Structure formats: C-alpha cells, structure tokens
Amino acid sequence: MSLPVIDLGAATPVPTPTTRPFWDAAREGRLSVQHCDSCSSYLFYPRLACVECGSRRLSWVETSGRATLLSYVIVHMPAPGFEEAAPYTLAIVRLAEGPTMMTNIVGVEPRPENLVLDMNLEVSFENRGGWVVPVFTPVVEAGR
Numbered sequence: 001m002s003l004p005v006i007d008l009g010a011a012t013p014v015p016t017p018t019t020r021p022f023w024d025a026a027r028e029g030r031l032s033v034q035h036c037d038s039c040s041s042y043l044f045y046p047r048l049a050c051v052e053c054g055s056r057r058l059s060w061v062e063t064s065g066r067a068t069l070l071s072y073v074i075v076h077m078p079a080p081g082f083e084e085a086a087p088y089t090l091a092i093v094r095l096a097e098g099p100t101m102m103t104n105i106v107g108v109e110p111r112p113e114n115l116v117l118d119m120n121l122e123v124s125f126e127n128r129g130g131w132v133v134p135v136f137t138p139v140v141e142a143g144r
C-alpha cells in the first residue's frame with residue numbers, strides 16, 4: 001500500500017492584508033512582528049487585534065532577530081514537497097521580543113546534540129521558490 005501523494009503547491013504563502021507586511025519585510029531581510037501601541041506587547045503571528053488587550057492599534061516593527069530554542073523535532077518523514085530537505089529541524093523559537101514562531105533551524109546537522117533547548121539563535125533568511133522565509137541558526141558563543 002502506498003500513501004497518496006498530496007499536491008501541496010498551494011502550501012506556499014498567500015499574503016493577506018494582515019500578513020503582507022511580514023512577507024514584504026522578509027523579502028528585504030528583516031524579521032518584523034506586530035507591536036501593540038496600546039500595551040506594548042509584541043505579536044506573532046499577524047493579527048487584527050492585540051491578544052493581550054484587544055487593541056487594534058498595531059504597528060509593524062523590526063525585531064532584533066535574536067531568539068532562543070523552545071522546542072523542536074527532527075523531521076525524517078517530511079510533508080509532501082519537503083522530501084529533499086529531510087532530515088530537517090522544525091522548531092518553535094521564542095523571539096527576544098517575546099512571541100513564539102515556528103521555523104526551521106539551519107546551519108547545523110539536525111541531531112539532538114546540536115540542538116540544546118534555550119540555545120541562542122539568530123535569524124537568517126532562505127529563498128524558497130521565490131518566497132523568502134525566516135529561519136534560525138545557532139549563535140556561536142565567544143570562547144566556545
């Protein structure tokens with residue numbers, strides 16, 4: 001028995017008016033998230049209103065690009081369309097500004113000994129079929 005092959009051609013991002021600033025910034029090599037101008041929370045993913053206070057006074061700000069590793073899995077059985085990338089690391093990172101983001105960890109072999117929870121990460125960007133997506137790489141600490 002073989003599993004059905006699912007055409008995920010539609011899995012590429014489809015920006016909406018709410019998410020377009022994120023993709024436009026990524027294309028310029030900037031990781032941007034929303035900032036609530038009422039309570040100063042940072043928000044990701046893009047929303048119409050602040051999850052903390054409900055305000056619609058949101059603006060887009062560039063982040064520091066720094067994050068820490070919150071959780072990850074090493075994907076050996078990839079989703080359709082990602083076969084050539086496997087194994088790869090699918091992670092949840094916590095941005096220095098606070099929000100969490102699902103992303104990939106790149107620049108290190110996807111092995112547990114290379115992926116230490118709370119490790120420092122920095123953003124980089126990959127062009128995937130015309131879409132520029134943020135990914136993260138471990139920060140090489142001085143003195144190590």
Ligand SMILES: [Zn+2]
Binds near residue numbers: 036040041052055
């Ligand atoms: Zn708020």
